[in-house]
Amino acid sequence: MSLxxxxxxxxxxxxxxxxxxxxxxxxxxxxxxxxxxxxPPEAVAPAPVAEELRARVRAVDQEERLP
Incomplete structure (x- = not known):
């Protein structure tokens, strides 16, 4: 599945x-x-670039901690 x-x-x-x-x-x-x-779709807004980068780093950190 594509995220x-x-x-x-x-x-x-x-x-x-x-x-x-x-x-x-x-x-x-x-x-x-x-x-x-x-x-609700009307409450979804694009994440600012800085927030997206923080989120991507958190996701990678979490993946590296999994066995």
């Missing part, structure tokens, strides 16, 4: 990676993994 871009949930300011769509919502997952959450 989507990092975005901001404008309701909470949380950064998440787009995992897909379900029932009219965008499903987001925190950088490095964790529990997905649903976000």
């Amino acid at each position: 989507g871009p990092y975005v901001i949930d404008a309701r909470s300011g949380r950064v998440g990676q787009v995992m897909g769509r379900e029932g009219g919502y965008v499903q987001l997952r925190p950088p490095g993994g964790g529990c997905e959450w649903d976000c």
Whole structure:
């Protein structure tokens, strides 16, 4: 499965990676993994470059810690 871009949930300011769509919502997952959450499409905004870079670093760090 191809992972989507990092975005901001404008309701909470949380950064998440787009995992897909379900029932009219965008499903987001925190950088490095964790529990997905649903976000209405109108509350999804592109992540600023600095936030996206931080998210990518966290995801790589998490992958390196896994056995």
